[in-house]
Amino acid sequence: MIHKYYLGGLYIVLDVNSGGVHIVDELTYDLLDDAQPPFSEECPQEILDKLSAKYDPAEIRECYQELTSLYEEKILFSPDDYEKYAKFTVASPIKAMCLHIAHDCNLRCKYCFASTGDFGTGRKLMPAETGKKAIDFLLENSGNRKNLELDFFGGEPLMNFDAVKEVVKYARSREAEYGKRFRFTITTNGVLLDDDKIDFINREMSNVVLSIDGRKDVHDRMRPAINGKGSYDIILPKYKKLIENRSRDKDWYVRGTFTKYNLDFAEDVFSLYEQGFDQISVEPVVCEAEYPYALTEADVPAVAAEYERLAQRLLENDKAGKHFNFFHFMIDLDQGPCAIKRLRGCGCGNEYVAITPDGDIYPCHQFVGIEEYKMGNLDEDCWAKFYCSGGCNANNYMYMGDVLKAHTLSCEFEKKRVECAIMLQAVKSLANNQAE
Amino acid sequence: MKHIMTINKANLKESAQKGGCGNCQASCQSACKTSCTVANQKCERDDK
Numbered sequence: 001m002i003h004k005y006y007l008g009g010l011y012i013v014l015d016v017n018s019g020g021v022h023i024v025d026e027l028t029y030d031l032l033d034d035a036q037p038p039f040s041e042e043c044p045q046e047i048l049d050k051l052s053a054k055y056d057p058a059e060i061r062e063c064y065q066e067l068t069s070l071y072e073e074k075i076l077f078s079p080d081d082y083e084k085y086a087k088f089t090v091a092s093p094i095k096a097m098c099l100h101i102a103h104d105c106n107l108r109c110k111y112c113f114a115s116t117g118d119f120g121t122g123r124k125l126m127p128a129e130t131g132k133k134a135i136d137f138l139l140e141n142s143g144n145r146k147n148l149e150l151d152f153f154g155g156e157p158l159m160n161f162d163a164v165k166e167v168v169k170y171a172r173s174r175e176a177e178y179g180k181r182f183r184f185t186i187t188t189n190g191v192l193l194d195d196d197k198i199d200f201i202n203r204e205m206s207n208v209v210l211s212i213d214g215r216k217d218v219h220d221r222m223r224p225a226i227n228g229k230g231s232y233d234i235i236l237p238k239y240k241k242l243i244e245n246r247s248r249d250k251d252w253y254v255r256g257t258f259t260k261y262n263l264d265f266a267e268d269v270f271s272l273y274e275q276g277f278d279q280i281s282v283e284p285v286v287c288e289a290e291y292p293y294a295l296t297e298a299d300v301p302a303v304a305a306e307y308e309r310l311a312q313r314l315l316e317n318d319k320a321g322k323h324f325n326f327f328h329f330m331i332d333l334d335q336g337p338c339a340i341k342r343l344r345g346c347g348c349g350n351e352y353v354a355i356t357p358d359g360d361i362y363p364c365h366q367f368v369g370i371e372e373y374k375m376g377n378l379d380e381d382c383w384a385k386f387y388c389s390g391g392c393n394a395n396n397y398m399y400m401g402d403v404l405k406a407h408t409l410s411c412e413f414e415k416k417r418v419e420c421a422i423m424l425q426a427v428k429s430l431a432n433n434q435a436e
Numbered sequence: 437m438k439h440i441m442t443i444n445k446a447n448l449k450e451s452a453q454k455g456g457c458g459n460c461q462a463s464c465q466s467a468c469k470t471s472c473t474v475a476n477q478k479c480e481r482d483d484k
Contacts, residue, residue, distance in 0.1 A: 013440075018448055020442060021442070021443050022441065024440050024441075063438075067440075070442070074449070075447065078449070093458070147480065149462055153469075283467040327476070332476060332477075333445075333446070334445045336477065337455075337474060338456065338479060340452055341455065341456070342474050346462070346466075347463070364464065364466070366468070
């Protein structure tokens with residue numbers, strides 16, 4: 001399988017299965033409409049007939065040979081033989097966790113997927129003790145993974161910053177014992193940033209995501225405070241301060257959302273750059289189509305054109321020596337992650353889980369609040385677990401709706417039976433002892 | 437080659453043979469977390 005396209009004045013051919021990227025001339029680009037494996041020794045006559053009005057036949061033949069040799073090198077039309085790696089894509093140890101340290105927020109962003117912070121499950125803060133249990137859960141279920149990621153998320157995590165500090169301290173205290181290395185990240189709206197929090201974040205967090213949408217009017221329209229006033233002027237100086245004091249070897253991003261209201265979002269990217277930020281992420285809103293700011297299929301051509309415009313502007317900017325990273329155009333063609341990782345995908349519910357303030361476990365933050373995707377709870381434990389091993393899966397499904405949820409009645413009866421059984425063994429043991 | 441220039445140096449298939457150590461960053465694709473294009477991440481294998 002190949003994908004070919006013309007962009008930025010270049011004819012580009014991607015070989016999907018090898019990751020090969022080839023810049024080709026127009027002749028090659030046209031030739032690839034017809035030239036496909038199996039390649040013959042000479043360019044087929046019908047291809048020559050088709051293209052010879054536009055190109056010199058000798059050039060066509062030469063070009064055909066070049067395609068043949070790339071095919072033989074397995075970097076063009078290479079086959080998809082990844083199925084043999086399927087077993088690598090299931091049942092991995094957990095290595096990343098999203099900790100919902102606060103299901104509350106001090107902004108009322110109109111596009112919030114978390115129902116303005118509480119995920120529709122009630123406003124609450126995570127007790128530090130629950131956070132520590134989450135750390136234990138991650139340590140114990142991370143197998144041989146050395147690098148463990150923990151993202152403090154919300155709602156707005158700065159609303160529960162004492163708990164953030166306590167959880168970080170606890171995790172650091174257990175790193176050596178387990179031979180692990182925690183990488184903390186935090187995603188914030190910036191409103192509560194102060195010197196103390198900035199110092200802590202810059203010391204402990206390997207990445208920080210700072211939410212800001214771009215131009216002031218764009219930002220304030222979608223990200224008001226509870227009183228309805230825009231938050232741009234509150235957060236901007238705080239972000240600048242955080243960045244100024246952050247070590248260059250640590251990551252950070254300013255991160256914005258664009259909507260139908262700002263289809264010219266490249267202006268927002270450049271507005272952020274002009275404010276002094278050189279690590280920038282701006283992403284399309286994801287929401288139901290009924291909202292006036294929703295992006296719909298009708299917006300795809302406009303968004304695609306704006307991405308092209310942004311790419312061109314980045315090229316011009318680079319030429320002028322003004323470089324910045326637009327996160328979503330960063331790609332490593334030489335030393336990126338291995339194919340196994342690419343096959344695994346995001347890993348939610350497998351390598352990655354989210355924990356709510358109540359200790360509920362979900363596949364990821366986006367599933368939080370959707371009951372049927374709840375995977376369990378940090379406190380879920382039962383003294384009888386090694387006697388029943390979870391009970392009857394079919395009964396669990398038939399009467400509880402989920403194979404993983406123990407059938408309550410069976411559960412109570414089983415516990416009583418186990419108590420009786422142990423008691424009977426105890427009586428026998430005592431009797432045997434006395435007889436001896 | 438006269439008509440074609442290959443710009444990448446690595447082959448994805450070769451990476452699969454030694455891959456899967458899992459030391460790299462998780463790659464949440466969700467927009468609210470600044471979705472990672474998986475390919476923009478780093479390989480963190482110890483014995484690369």
